[in-house]
Amino acid sequence: MAATEAGGRAAPVNASANAGPGMGTGSRKAFYQFGYARAADQDAFAATGKPPRHPIVVVGAGPVGMTVAIDLAMRGNEVVILDDADRIGEGSRAICFFQRTLEIWDRLGVGKPMVDKGITWQVGKDFLRDDLVYQFDLLPEDGHKMPAFINLQQYYAELYLVERIVELPRIDLRWRNKVSAIDSHADGVRLTIETPDGPYEIEADWLIACDGAKSPLRAMMDLEFKGEVFDDRFLIADVKMTADFPVERWFWFDPPFHAGQSALLQKQPDDIWRIDLQLGPEADPETEQKLENVVPRIEWMLGHSNFELKWVSLYSFQCRRIDRFVHDRVVFCGDSAHEISPFGARGANSGVQDAENLAWKLDFILKGEADTSLMATYDAERSDAADENIGHSTRSTDFIAPKTEMERTLRNAVLHLAARTEFARAMVNSGRLSQSVTYATDFSTPDTEAFSGSAKLGAPVPDATLRTAEGRET
C-alpha cells in the first residue's frame, strides 16, 4: 500500500506559513505527504486490457471516504480507495467534531487519538458590539464515553484515519489516482483512473463517491446540486498564540473592530486559534486578505499583537444537496451529496454519519443478507438528515448574516433582549451545535407501548452500563 511504502507512518513535511501562490497572506504546505505507488491493477490492465474487478471502490480519501472504507473493511470487505492527491493538511477546514462522530470513530478504532489530541471548551460568549449579551457554559455530561464535542484540525482527523487504514490489510489506499471517467451500469461501474504512470481502468461492483463538494463524479453523471448560495464571504484565519488566553468560544455580532459583520474566535490544539470574519457581499477579497487589514482586526480581538498568522483564506458558503444519493451502483456520501455551510459544524459530522449508515447496509448486501433495495433506506434516511442539517445551518447563516436592514433590526432586537431575558437567549443563533439526526422515516416503526427511557426510536442508543452473563457490569 502506498502509505506503508512511504515509511509506514505519515511524516510531517512542512508547517511553515510563508506566502504562497494565490493565498493572500499565507499558504501552508501540506502537513503530511504520502507516496504514490504503482498498483498491481495497472500491470494487470496493461497486460490483459481487462479492468480488474473489485467489490467496493471508494473515490476520495477525505474524512468521509476513509470512514466508510474503514467501517466496510472491519466488517470483512476488501476496499480500494482512490485519491487524486497525495497529501493532507492543505488548508484549514473543519475544527469541530461531535459526540456521535467520535462514537463512530471510536468503534472504528480511531476515537482515542482524536480525543487525546482534541481540546474542548466549555464557556461560550456572544457579544453585540462591545457588550456581552449572552454567556453559556456547556457542563460536561456524565456517563458518556465520548465528550460532547472536540476541536481538532481536520488534518489531524485525516491523519489518524490514514494511520488506521495502514493497520487494515483489507484496504488498498492509492494516492495520486484520479478518476477521470466513469461508466455506470445496472450491476457495476467502470472507472478510468489517471496516475503518474498513465491511465488504467478498473471495475467496481459498488462505487462510493466521497469526492467532496465539487464532486467530479457528480458532474460526470450530470447530476444537479441544488440549493442556496450565500453572497457573504468569510475570511478564515489561523493564528498561533502561546499567550495566556481563556479557552472560550467568543462570537461577535457587529464587532467594534469590524462594523456590521460578525467574528468568531475559538481554540484548536497546538495553540492555534481559528478566527472567522464575515466580510459581507461587497467586500473585495484581495483587499480583505492583505496583512495590513487582517492583522489589526485580530489584534483587536485578542487584545495584543503577540501572535503569528499561520493561514488565511476566503470562503463563500452554500447549502446544497443532490436529489438522490444512490444511482444504480454509484452511492454519494458526504460533501459530494450535500454541502452544508459551516455554522454549526455539520459538514464532516454529517458525512461521517452518512458513512456509518451506508457501511452496514452495503455489508449486508454484499454478504447476501439483504437485497439491493436496502439501499433505498440509506437514500431516505440520509436525505432527511441532509435536509435537517441544511435547515439548521441556513437558519444560523440567516441570523449571523441578515439579508436586509429590517432583518438586522430584528436580529439585533433579539440580541438586545438576550442580555435581559431568558427567552431571547434561546433565539440567539451563532451556530447550533450538530446533533445526530433522529430518523422519522417509515423505517422507524412506531412504539406500541409507552416507554420512559431516554432512548428514542430512530436515534442512536445512549451510552449505558451492560451486565454480562456473570453479572459483571461493564
Added chain:
Amino acid sequence: MMDLITTSQLAAPDAAYNMIVDAHRGLDEKDSAVLNARLVFLLANHIGELSVLEQAIALAKEEL
C-alpha cells in the same frame, strides 16, 4: 391548536393604543423600528404559541 383572538380583550382599548403610540413619540424611524422589533419578540414569547403567531402574521400580512 389555539385560535388567534380577534375580539376585544382590553378593558381600555384607547389606553392600550395610546400606550403604544406614546412609546414611539420622539423616536426617529430607525429607533421606532427597533422598538417594534423588540416588542414583537417580547409579545410573541408571552403568547408562547407558534400557531397563534402564524395566524397573527397571516392576518397582519394581508394586502402586503
